[in-house]
Amino acid sequence: MKKSIIEEGRELSLQIGKVFLKNIKFCLNKDSIWYTSLKSEKTMTECLETPEYAEVSTRYRCEKGLFSTKVRMYSDSEAYIYVEHDFSLESEIYLAICIDDLVPFEKLLFYHLGKIGDEYSTVPHYYQEISLGRTPSTPPPPERIRFPPPPDEICFEKETDQSCWIKPYWTDNWRNLSHNIPVVFALFKCGDETLAILPVSSGSYKSVIRFGENPFDYPQIKIWSRAYAKTLDKVIPGAAVASDPDPLTAVEKVFRIAKRVLGTEFKLSQEKEYPEIFEYLGWCSWNAFYREIDEKTIVEAVKTLRSKVPIRFVIIDDGWQSVENNRLTSFDPDPEKFPSGGKHLVSAIKKLGVKYVGFWITLQGYWHGFSDTLLEKYSNALLRGSNNRLIPNPLNYRGFQVYRDLYSKLREWSADFTKVDNQYDILNYVKKIVPVNKAAKAIQEMLQSAAYGQGLKILNCMCMVPEDFFHWKVSNVSRVCIDYFPYWKDGAKKHVLYCIYNALWYSKVCWPDYDMFMSHDPYAMLHAVSRAISGGPVYITDLPTKTNEKLVNMLCFSDGRLLRPDYPALPSPDIIFRNPYEENVALKAFTKALVPGFSEVGLVAVFNINGRGEKVMYKITPKELFKEEAEYFVYEVFSEKTSIVSSNEVISGELDELETKIYVVSKIVDGIAIAGVRKKMIPPKGIKSYMKLGNYIVVELYEPLELVMFSRNPPKEVLCDKGTPLDYEYTEKGVLLTKERAKRILIKL
Known part of the structure; x- marks a missing residue:
């Protein structure tokens, strides 16, 4: 792992997987003067090796004292970078870890706390009036606003300014970004690999990523750690850095690093109730x-x-x-x-x-x-x-x-x-x-x-800043995006985009809350599907007399319990570096649901959120959900269309503007695949238990509902829990659909 640290004279580079972080400089600011590793006297380099990591520490001397740069390698593709110092503490000391370049580099997806956009100054009042059936006193906002906006439109005037909401931002040129755009997480597409950088906040220090020239002479990627007050801390946190061919795994790695560094001070969502x-x-x-x-x-x-x-x-x-x-x-x-x-x-x-x-x-x-x-x-x-x-x-x-x-x-x-x-x-x-x-x-x-x-x-809200989410030791549910604004077509598209892309990393610290929505909103279906697959809370904000009962009842059982997936929905890896609002590509999110006694069943939702209202194509394959080579039963929730496909077979289609579909992907095991219950958005969660005993199958549902499944062999008998015959349909494709509601279903093959 020590070979990953490359020193050429005073230049330090770091290899993370196949990605090179070129010309890294460590810069400490005290009394408005920068002291850097390039201009300080290098006195010693030593390596500490433990069973868990190897850490290379380089000590420098400057006129304010000693400081040590630390590169801790957990593997060839996982590192934590930080600094220790012995400067006197009569004034604030802060840190910039500057990276000149990444090689190779293709595209960047970053998550920022920059300005939220001018449209949000007019949207709330206008659509508030529309949703309440009143005539707005203000003119309507533009029907479509580019997303993301130019970098200067999200840049603050002061470094200390930040929004409460995080938004994703795609670019192929990080050098044109400004310093006063605080970034809390970044993914770099680097050839065959994705590099993830997670600034780590600990002790007195809050850490973010900043780009741009300030306060130096040329654009750099900067890990920026400040306390914004005097502190006794001698250790200044930096960032977790990791790479992997799979962007989802790169995200997992950096949060695992943060957990290793911070220990019990930091709780991941999976550790909390x-x-x-x-x-x-x-x-x-x-x-x-x-x-x-x-x-x-x-x-x-x-x-x-x-x-x-x-x-x-x-x-x-x-x-x-x-x-x-x-x-x-x-x-x-x-x-x-x-x-x-x-x-x-x-x-x-x-x-x-x-x-x-x-x-x-x-x-x-x-x-x-x-x-x-x-x-x-x-x-x-x-x-x-x-x-x-x-x-x-x-x-x-x-x-x-x-x-x-x-x-x-x-x-x-x-x-x-x-x-x-x-x-x-x-x-x-x-x-x-x-x-x-x-x-x-x-x-x-x-x-x-x-x-x-x-x-x-x-329930946490307006809290997507590192000084908050690094400290939720028991709290485990948080809003994942800006407010829902009812009856706003362009806003519906962007809201779903923000939620699903933010969940890519935010779900590591909490369960994402996509916010309330009105079931009588003209774009309610888009909102409902996104919340159904989110894994988080689902709650309406309806005018009481206007509730869309049919839509709402697709989300829950008769007692109000949700059919909730077992994992937060994440954007599919093939679209992570694409922008479904501006590009002709469907937004695609996936999650899974456990059917007790059977297996995990995959769920994929596709959305057309194209900003220009164009039709978009989508493609899904079982291999996006499951690594195992097998045959899979695929069931689309709204059309009830089905197919049997292999792991690599593609299911494709076209979506009209704002159209959305949900696919259930279930592995065929011993000639059987369970999709779940009909007329609910998350069908597998309607199954309470599954048993196969020889030629008999017993399926217990949460409440009396209709079942949809695949059986390679036709049933000889389908009975309800009272032992009486149950009306059903068995198609030539092997699809079994019950046509009467029952809580317990016995199938004889």
């Missing part, structure tokens, strides 16, 4: 009523919705709190809107058959923090930030009292969870006061301890 709450269909008040909510409105809405569809959780979104000047004044609900209080509201909702109720808050209480009126009670527990707003104090975990009292109040009301919004804004409160990553870690730990300690689960 998925909340039972989000196994069910929900409803959120936001797009139905925005802030115009009160006790009567909420209770009547839930009553009407429950008469149509089996919602089992409810989110009381923004509009319930006691606020003044955008600041939280009390933990009790607004007494004019909710005169009977929170406990009465929760009780009234649950009496209607809802199992779980959650309340929206922001991480800092409300959009502009806590009111000064709360300082009398929480003088030590609230910190006045550098923006002159109040936030729970991260110093020595003093702010825990605030979160504890807030969540105690919610628990008194018998609430079950909380949606925590506006989490990205910690930096604006703590810069120059507390190191940002240290502050965020304390705030996240206080918040999670207070909530989970009282039995409340968390």
Whole structure:
């Protein structure tokens, strides 16, 4: 592994798999002066070898002291790069690890926290009015807006600026990108391999990738680590770097490296529990009523919705709190809107058959923090930030009292969870006061301890920044994209694109939440399918009288439980470096679902989100899901068309604008393949158990439904759980479809 580190004079290069990171420079900034490995005295190079890794450390001396560059190789294709120093600590010290070039290089997909786009200044109000059946007072936004926009349109004026939402961005020229576009994850297509770079935030430091010339003389790929305040830390984190022929594996590798480096301080999604709450269909008040909510409105809405569809959780979104000047004044609900209080509201909702109720808050209480009126009670527990707003104090975990009292109040009301919004804004409160990553870690730990300690689960929102997601030790569900905006055609296309592409890496730290949607939206099918395959929560935000019952009922059972895949949906590897909005290619996402007693069954969804409204072609093959050479039964959910194909055989088709399809891909085992239940978007999850006993097959469903499967041999008898014959159809292609609902089905071959 040491051979991967190449030194030529003062130039350091690194080989990761087949990819060369050329001319790496380590640069430390203190008092606005850069001290670099190129211009400092090299004093020593040593290698530490352990059973897990080999680490090459090179020590340099400059006028401020000693610093050591560290390259830790876990394998020939996996590395972690960082720095240690012994500089005096009277001022902020920060790090740039600069890479001059990648060889070979073809294309870059990066995920940025840059500006979200001008369209979002006009879209919310216009489509809010449209969705509520009112005439907008503002002109409509353009029907189509290029995506991604030119680099200068996502660039901030200041380095400290960042969005709360991440978006993907494709380019074949990283050198024309600007420094003030913070990037949290990047994939480089390098010939036959994909190189992944994950900046690692730890200790006091937040790390991102930055491109562009600043603050140096020419464009470079920079791992940029800053605390934005003075810190005692002598170790500055850098980045996990890995390559692999499979881009999905490259992503897996860098997150495994981060886990190795950070240990128990960092939890991957697979290590954490998925909340039972989000196994069910929900409803959120936001797009139905925005802030115009009160006790009567909420209770009547839930009553009407429950008469149509089996919602089992409810989110009381923004509009319930006691606020003044955008600041939280009390933990009790607004007494004019909710005169009977929170406990009465929760009780009234649950009496209607809802199992779980959650309340929206922001991480800092409300959009502009806590009111000064709360300082009398929480003088030590609230910190006045550098923006002159109040936030729970991260110093020595003093702010825990605030979160504890807030969540105690919610628990008194018998609430079950909380949606925590506006989490990205910690930096604006703590810069120059507390190191940002240290502050965020304390705030996240206080918040999670207070909530989970009282039995409340968390739905995270506006939080796609590393200082947040590196610290979710128990919290495991998060919004994965910008808000859903109802009735917006162009927005529907982009929303699904953002969600699926962001899930490629974000699903490693949490289960992605694709946000609420209106089932009566003209583009609801696109939204519904994307959420069905997401693996995360599914919740509507309908006007109660307009719910599309047929569509919603395809997502869940009669008791509201979702048919939820066992893994988050990811973009198919063949489209990762392609842009389905601008290119003539279908968006394609895949996941899997376990059928107990049978095997895992594949699911592939294809979408036409072409920005120009053109028809697009798509292709799928079983080998995209399963490595094993075999025959596979393929079932398309909406058309119910079926086929039998080998691993490499291609199933192709054409999609009209906004059209979407879901394919079930099931391996044929002993002449049998299970697709699942009919008239549901995720058919395999309708199967509770499968047994094959000689010539008999017993399939138990979650509830009485119709079954679709493949059998090479025709059935002699199909019986329901009462032992009576069940009406069915068996086609010449070997497809068995039951035509009556049953919970347990016995098939004699």
